[in-house]
Amino acid sequence: MSLDWTALGQVTAxxxxxxxxxxxxxxxxxxxxxxxxxxxxxxxxxxxxxAQAGLCFLACAAVVAYGIYLIVPQFH
Structure with missing residues (x-):
């Protein structure tokens, strides 16, 4: 088994x-x-x-929703 250390480093970064x-x-x-x-x-x-608070919280919610979309295979 080999490990792609470059890819692991990229994911970590x-x-x-x-x-x-x-x-x-x-x-x-x-x-x-x-x-x-x-x-x-x-x-x-x-x-x-x-307005600042609303935009910031909306951006955080969008990042979380995108992460859930990437994790759950039924959404693809």
């Missing part, structure tokens, strides 16, 4: 990169919610914070 990207995008979504709540406490509204 891509997995690590996507994981870090999803965590950063999720953190930006939480930041957007915090901005919105901060603006509400000051008596104003921040549509930018809500």
């Amino acid at each position: 891509v997995s690590l990169g996507v994981t870090v990207a999803v965590v950063v995008v999720f953190a930006l979504g939480v930041l957007g919610l915090a901005r919105y709540e901060g603006a509400c406490e000051e008596g104003g509204t921040s549509g930018v914070g809500v």
Whole structure:
């Protein structure tokens, strides 16, 4: 049995990169919610914070849905 170490390294690198990207995008979504709540406490509204949070959380959900699509063979 032989192991393709290059392919294993590529899979590891891509997995690590996507994981870090999803965590950063999720953190930006939480930041957007915090901005919105901060603006509400000051008596104003921040549509930018809500839009930022919505887009970030939507992007995270899309990545998770794509991962599930790749894993479950009935979806192909």
